[in-house]
Structures are given as structure tokens and as C-alpha cells.
Amino acid sequence: MSEVDTRAVVDLLGALAYAELTAFDRLAEDARLAPSLEGRAALAGMAVAEMGHFARLRERLLELGADPTEAMTPFVRALDAFHESTRPSTWLEGLVKAYVGDGLAADFYREIASFLPSPDRELVLDVLADTGHADFAVREVRAAIKADRTVAGRLALWGRRLVGEAISQSQAVIGEHDQLAELIIQGTGDLAGIGRLIERITAAHTDRMKRLGLNP
Template structure:
């Protein structure tokens, strides 16, 4: 593997560290929308896992000689804007957002992580691994659709909105840091490679929508 600009590594770890911190915030907030105590507890456990991921990423940034706060700061505006414009109004919208929206973002970061050497690649793939939210979200959403079929159409529209906003967020993140853009171009080889990367992410999104029982 060719040498990777250390600034790109710090940028990627920085955006992920902030993404995990915000995931903790929003999972804890969404837990209050849960219709059952079991659902509330499930999201609280997932939130705890996210803050653990944040701490691991922050520790790695420190090992690299970077200040975690400084590494996260360039990405605050883009990620906060995404969460503000996609704030769920219901329990089900929150679950779809975590499964579809956060899943698409995780796919994007996994693709970039593949261009890094270990131990950073292994760390990123580990913190992006599912914390149990996927299966939980699928069960809850499919059960709700089985009872009230009418919610499927509304949630499908919500899912399409999420993917559009998530793509915009990803573009904003890349635009913030030249090193990340260069890492992607270098890793994929050329613009055609970037196109194939986008196709893989889009295909994974379509499959998630089907898994939820929603039309992509």
C-alpha cells in the first residue's frame, strides 16, 4: 500500500470521533421516544457503545500527536447540519435514520478506511461495526408495518430524504479537507473508481431499504 498522508488519517479519525459523539447524543435523545422500556433500554445500550467508540478514536488521535478537539472541529458544522435537518419526529423515524442514514455514512467511511494501513484501518472498521442497532431497527420497523401498513409509504419517503441528506453531508465533509479528497482519489485510482465507490454505497442503501420492508 502506498504511503498515506498522516493529515488524512487525522482528518478521518477526527470526523469519525465527532460522528460517534453525535451518535451518542442522538441515540440517547431518541431513546426517550421509545414506546416501551425495553426499547428505551436497547437504545441506551447502543448509545453507551457509541461513546466507547468515540473514546477509542480520541485516544488514537492523541497517540498520533493530534488534539482530538482540534481534529473534530472542522466537521462540526457539516454533521450538526445533517442532524438538525433530519431530526426524527417519531420513534420509527429515529430507527430508520439510525439504520439507513447512519448506515450509509458508515459505508462511506469504511470505503475510505480501506485505503489506510493498520492499525488505523482495523480501528475504524471495528468502531463502525454494528452495535446491534441494525437487527433491532429492522424488527421494530417491520413489526410496525405489519400492524399499520400505511406507515410504510411515509417511512420510505423519509428513507429517501435521509440518503439525499447523507450524500450532501459526505460531500461537505470531503470539501472541508483536501487531504481526504486526495485520499479517496488516490485509493480509488481515478474518477471512474470514485463512481464505482458511489455505486456500492447506493446498492447497500437499496438493500437496507428492502430489509426494512420499504420500497427503495
Template sequence: MTTPVDSSAVVDLLGALAYAELTAFDRLAEDARMAPTLSGRAALARMAAAEIGHHGRLTERLGELGVDPGEAMAPFVRALDAFHESTRPSTWLEGLVKAYVGDGLATDFYREIAALLPDPDRALVLEVLADTGYADFAVREVRAAIKADRKLPGRLSLWGRRLVGEAMSQSQAVIAEHDRLAELIIGGTGDLSGVARLIERITAAHTERMKVLGLNP
């Protein structure tokens, strides 16, 4: 990578992702209690364990950079908590769709930014974004439920669209409030048209996920 990356921007990204992984652990552990079967509960518990492992890897790296992990995460707490409060699932299936669609969109966003980083941080971000097995599990559960109840697709499609709207709004707010991240993204993609293409790629991936679930994007 020829263009130097501001180390403060790297810290911002790792801090945002570390808090995202911590909240993912909290949410999966909570959603596991809504599981209709013990096997489903166990599956989510294993995934929650993977997320807290990712959180540990990120906080370890922040420590190596001489940064307090709590201080690095703090600026992102309000936005991420606001997103999760406004999209709290009321059912097991809503929780699965949120994790698959909402987290998938966030993963695409972080993966795009990771491509702009030098190693070892690029490799670390890609490592913690790797699928923990949740995607296939969510698809199987949601598609089976849809097959059994024809009323579900409409309701879950609306839920999925709400999730992406909230996620995009919060992502834009985070970027607007953190100049170093904005500079990293704009500089890495070339210009504002590059940012627009990045958003188009993320939106296209979201549309494909909704279709994989059997829902209308």
C-alpha cells in the first residue's frame, strides 16, 4: 500500500470494531435465550463465544499500539447502542434476520475499510470479520420458518428494510462525527464518487442477503 494511513484512523477503526464485537457478544447471548430449541440456543452461545474472542484480539492490538481499549471504544458507544436500541428484536426470527442482515451490512462496511489499511491491521480486521457459522445457521432457520408460515416473508422483509435503513443512518453519523475515519475512507476510495461506489457495493450485498433468506429487499 503506497499511501500512508494515519495511525489515529486505524485506532478509530479498531475501537469501533472492538465495541461492535462486544455488543455482538451481548446480543447473541441475549438472543440465545429466545431460541425455540436447545440446539439453537447452543449454536448462538458458541457464536457469542467467538465474538468475545474477536473482541479480545482487537483490544490486545490496541494495547500493542499504546492505546487504552476503553478509550478507543468510548466514542462509538452512543451510535452503536442507539442502533441496537432502535432495532431490538421481539422474536427469535427477527433476531436471526438482524444478525444476518444488519451485521452482514456492517461487516461489508468494515471489510471495505480494512482493504485501505496496512498489515498487520488489515489482516486482523479481516480475521475478526470471518464468518463464525452464523450465516448458514440463520439462513437455514429463517427459510425453514418461511416454508412453514407464508405470512412470515412480508413481515420479515419489512424488518430487514428497517434494519438496513437504521444501519446506514448510524454508519453515516459515525463517519460524520469522526474526521479521521472520513478522511481514511475518502482518501482510500479516491473521492466522493468512490465513496458512492462503496455504498453501492454494500447495498448490492444487502440485497443479495435478503434474497438468500427468501425475503424481498
């Protein structure tokens, strides 16, 4: 693996490690918004899983000879800005963010992971495996919409806002990290390949919104 490739891998793992660390913080915080003990326990369990993912990514960074803190630091500002601008005010907003917002980010990381060699490709895909967000979020949101149809409109707007903020921050991250940009360009082959990547991520987002019972 060339030096550029190694730096790109460290960048990706550093970004993902910080994303998992912030996911732990956020899910633990959002759990306190839960209207039931079942919901609180579910989100707390997801938070624990995210911390496990963080530990695995940190270990791999050390194996690559990288300092985990140094690898994560360049991504702190962008990820913190995203979470500050999309802080949920209700339990349902938190669930939509966990499902739609995190799902969009996961799709982005999965696409890039496909360009990595083993064992890093498998590591990224493994830590991005669903920790229970999907079925739980869908069940809770659809039940809330069934009980009050006005909820759907507000949550649909929230979902669109999440996507807009996520895309803006992703563009900022790529623009500030040449190795990641080069990895994506080489992996997709050309601008048409990047376009197809974006189309796949957009299609997956649309499917998630529909599954929640929301207009994309």
C-alpha cells in the first residue's frame, strides 16, 4: 500500500472513529428523551454498541501506526457542527436523525470502504452494520404517525433538513482532505462514477424516508 493510500485509510478510519464516539454521546443523551423505559433501554443499548465500534477502530489505527486522537482531530469541527445544527428537540426527531442521518453517513462510508483493501474494508463494513436503529426507529415513528397524522409533515421536513446538512458537511470534509478526495476519485474512476455513487446514496435515503412513512 502506498503512502497516499495509507494516509487515506487513516483519514477514513479517523473520521469514522470520531463519528462512532459522537454517536455514543448523542444516543446516550437522546435516550433521556424516551417516553418509556423500553425506548430508553433501546437507545442506551445502541450507544454501548457504538462505543464497541469505536474501540475496534481505535485499535486498528494503532496497528497502522497512527495516533487515534490525531487521526480523529481533523474531523471534529465538521462533525460537531453537523450535530449542533441538527440537535433534536423531541424523541421522534432523535429517532429520525439516528435512522435517516446516520444511515446517510453510513452509506457514504460504505461506498468509500469498497475502495479499501482487506482487512480495513471488512472492518468498516462490520462497524457500520445496523445496531438496532432501523427496526426500532421505523416501528416507533410509524406508530406515532398512525396516532397523529400531523407528525408526518414535521418529521418529513426534519428529514430533509438532516440530509441537506449531512451533504454540506460531507462536501466540506472531502474538500479539506486531499487523500480522501483522491481515494474517491480513483475508486469511482471518473465524474460519472461519482455521479452514480451520489445516486445510490440518494436512492437509499429515499427508501429510508418511505419506510418511516415520510415523504422524501
